[in-house]
Amino acid sequence: MEVVNIAEQESLNGRKLGERFNISKSQAAEMVKNKEIIRRQWQSGENLDQKSAKLKGEAAQIDRVCFEWFARARNQKIPISGPLIKTKAKEVAIELGHRNFSASDGWLNKWRRRHYISFKSISGESADVNQEDVNQFLERLPGMLQGYRPKDIYNVDESGLFFRALPDKTLMLKGEKCTGGKMSKERLTILFCANMAGDKEKLLVIGKAARPRALKNLPLKSLPATWTSNKKVWMTRIIMTNWLLDIDKE
Structure with a gap:
């Protein structure tokens, strides 16, 4: 199947295929000639041996x-x-x-x-982090925290919740190109906050609608999270400022 794929992708003749895979010219030509039979056998998943x-x-x-x-x-x-x-x-x-x-x-x-089914990631994401910047920050951090109690030291981060996204791993046939369909981009943005003593603040959830249809008859203040909104479901300066002022009041 690998010989057949390369022959189709690169339009190689029998001689070049033979050199590439260390087989004879006639063997390579025979594989290309019978490529449809080989493909059907491969797709059936049957182990001929x-x-x-x-x-x-x-x-x-x-x-x-x-x-x-x-x-x-x-x-x-x-x-x-x-x-x-x-x-x-x-x-x-x-x-x-x-x-x-x-x-x-x-x-x-x-x-x-x-x-011949394997388990693979459909897609991956990676980001480079400058380790030197991280080390410098870790050296400065103890001095920055002097004089503060653990309950007054907070860590805050935000994350997107793609609540209609499909899984990013799948079982797949051997040799199958690992691609997924169009992923749902519908999401919420959630702000997480906790202090060094382990106390968690109420989640801040950012949605698209000021009052979602699902929450039409529910007082927003009764939710276990603080709900706010904007058209792009992003954290904005105004939302962050209001959240900081509320935390400061507490």
Whole structure:
């Protein structure tokens, strides 16, 4: 399959493919000639060298239906986890009338091996931190905190909560490009605050609407968090200033 992919991506002839993969020119040409057969075998998940007996009866039915469902979901870029596969397997077993089926971790691992399915991150995010700046700040910090009690030393940070986002990890077929569908950008911004003594302040939650439809008949002051809003759901100077003034009053 790797030879076929490279042949299609880079338009290499048999000789160059042979050099790349250390095989003969005729072997490479034969693989390219039969690429559709190779692709179908690969996509089926069957291990052509596997010596163990194939699944039969209800086990084979559950295995096949689960794999077809999994393939359709991944084709739509839907992330699929192990627990979700097991839940689907139980559902399939009940629909097929197999009440004694157990979707255990062992079953899941064997199912994954049979179909060459791995578990990967769809996307990652990294940021470089200047360690020198961090070290300098840590050296200055004790002097900055002198004279303050632990209950008067606060740490504050904000985070986006993408409450409709799909998971960022998924089970996937071997060799499948790990991409996801369009991620939901609908979110809240939440400000967290706690002091050095371990006391937590009330969460500040920033939404898009001044009064969300879900909270229409609920007094906002009764919420376990402080609700505020702006069109972009961002922390703004005005929101931060008002929050600091309220904390200062306390």
